[in-house]
Amino acid sequence: MDPVDFIHDFALADAPAALRSRLPVMLLDLIGVGIGGAETPLSALIRGHAASQFGGDVPLFLDGRTASPVGAALAAGMTIDALDGHDGFNPSKGHIGCPLFAALLPFARGRSGQDLLAAMAMGYEFGARTAMAQHGTVPDYHTSGSWGAVTAAAGVARLLRLNRDQTRHALGIAEYHGPRSQMMRCIDHPTMVKDGSGWGAMAGVSAALLARDGFTGAPALTVEKAPDFWADLGQRWYGLEQYFKPYPVCRWAQPPIEALLSLRRAHALTSRDVTRIEVESFHEATRLATAEPQTTEEAQYSTSFPCAVALVHGTVGPAHLTSAALHDPETLRLSRTLAFRESAHANRAFPVKRFARVTLHLADGRSLVSDWHEPRWDHDAPPTGSELRNKFRTLAVPGLGADRAAAIEAAVDGLIDGPADDLLTLLAQPISR
Structure with missing residues (x-):
């Protein structure tokens, strides 16, 4: 037509x-x-x-x-x-x-x-x-x-x-x-x-x-x-x-949030159990790199901060991305630890698919690795x-x-x-x- x-x-x-x-x-x-x-x-x-x-x-x-x-x-x-x-x-x-x-x-x-x-x-x-x-x-x-x-x-x-x-x-x-x-x-x-x-x-x-x-x-x-x-x-x-x-942040940050939350649920973790976060994802997502946002815009266009929020609170909502929440000590501690690795697997799939995998390093010396995750509520799983x-x-x-x-x-x-x-x-x- x-x-x-x-x-x-x-x-x-x-x-x-x-x-x-x-x-x-x-x-x-x-x-x-x-x-x-x-x-x-x-x-x-x-x-x-x-x-x-x-x-x-x-x-x-x-x-x-x-x-x-x-x-x-x-x-x-x-x-x-x-x-x-x-x-x-x-x-x-x-x-x-x-x-x-x-x-x-x-x-x-x-x-x-x-x-x-x-x-x-x-x-x-x-x-x-x-x-x-x-x-x-x-x-x-x-x-x-x-x-x-x-x-x-x-x-x-x-x-x-x-x-x-x-x-x-x-x-x-x-x-x-x-x-x-x-x-x-x-x-x-x-x-x-x-x-x-x-x-x-x-x-x-x-x-x-x-x-x-x-x-x-x-x-x-x-x-x-x-x-x-x-x-x-x-x-x-x-x-x-x-x-x-499901979360009010850049779509590119949402696969690692899901990966992190899967580990949090499976192992009954609290934020205090985690010393470091590693994220593997596609190139564009690795550029969402504001670890200490000063504004809600910086918090929404970040991977490290929303991941830290998810680990602390079990979700990410508007209240976590503005005002005093931007200065929460536990969230900032975790956000500062997040390190990115660019993944050829995720790069090949982008933009039709957005993949991420997370490794959590724990205070007891263990490291937990997630499966590859996509964002929730994509069109093929609405x-x-x-x-x-x-x-x-x-x-x-x-x-x-x-x-x-x-x-x-x-x-x-x-x-x-x-x-x-x-x-x-x-x-x-x-x-x-």
């Missing part, structure tokens, strides 16, 4: 039943991560920036103030990305849902819930192929915001009901102006710029609005000049090949709907309270038969703190 035609002609009924049934919990997962992200300094800064610098009447995600559509998309994308716990796509080494949902939010009011779900479903298919086309034709490793901008433009073009010519220009403008930012720079030097998703959402929204007004920019090369990546559109459903995150709902509640209830969290969950479940406005009204209200 032609990609531009797919943007407008796709109907929710075209998707397989498995994808249709998963869409609400996929959306709920993005919202839950956004609620957790709204508690971070990054989110507070970007929401304030959008409100002051992008004047308009679109409600800001979880804020109470308003901005223009481009400002609202920027703030929502960066708020979700502020907590690195949202869904992702292995072949792209990045995230489709975050820039897509952030871009759709300013245009979903007055639409049916099915309109929003269909735009999300279309966007996952479009975004997966745009991402693979870019990574397959460009040597540099750019952030999700780069191809996320094209995906965002596609979603907004659908909701705005642009014609075919306008849509082509929207995609081209978004590709040209999208943030081709350097992902590994942020891995080596973690800051608030992160994965570029908010900037990509903003660029995609701007591109669609410009194209509606007659601005030109076609073609998008990743869409119109990379046919091999689009041949199975409408046949293979990449929305069913997204991974989810979480259940109940697990994703529990994740949402864990993230949402502390910031919103149980009643509002339950109302959001019910509004998401009601999208298939009702309007989007009930959900949007709940998401426009500020977090309680």
Whole structure:
């Protein structure tokens, strides 16, 4: 199917039943991560920036103030990305849902819930192929915001009901102006710029609005000049090949967390039993090397610190990655001991598979070696709907309270038969703190 035609002609009924049934919990997962992200300094800064610098009447995600559509998309994308716990796509080494949902939010009011779900479903298919086309034709490793901008433009073009010519220009403008930012720079030097998703959402929204007004920019090369990546559109459903995150840290850090936790459980270890940690993994994961993070961004883009957290607490959650938790003496002791070894086995499998193996050196002189582990909740072993709902509640209830969290969950479940406005009204209200 032609990609531009797919943007407008796709109907929710075209998707397989498995994808249709998963869409609400996929959306709920993005919202839950956004609620957790709204508690971070990054989110507070970007929401304030959008409100002051992008004047308009679109409600800001979880804020109470308003901005223009481009400002609202920027703030929502960066708020979700502020907590690195949202869904992702292995072949792209990045995230489709975050820039897509952030871009759709300013245009979903007055639409049916099915309109929003269909735009999300279309966007996952479009975004997966745009991402693979870019990574397959460009040597540099750019952030999700780069191809996320094209995906965002596609979603907004659908909701705005642009014609075919306008849509082509929207995609081209978004590709040209999208943030081709350097992902590994942020891995080596973690800051608030992160994965570029908010900037990509903003660029995609701007591109669609410009194209509606007659601005030109076609073609998008990743869409119109990379046919091999689009041949199975409408046949293979990449929305069913997204991974989810049990922990709000970089996906690359999650295989060693699982390996470490397997040893912790099998041998009934406490953190005090461990003197040193060794991790074997792929090259990119070894560059997540911040042992003593000073910010939540540095903690999320680290392997050593989350591994230490997991050994101390038995899990990794938002509360372990900010504020006083960054200075916990036992966590820092273990984090400082972690040593990396690059593995040829893990390198060969990356990015489709992410492997890690852990060795724990114990105070009694023993060394325990794990099996090779992958992250939990990959697309071929996905979480259940109940697990994703529990994740949402864990993230949402502390910031919103149980009643509002339950109302959001019910509004998401009601999208298939009702309007989007009930959900949007709940998401426009500020977090309680």
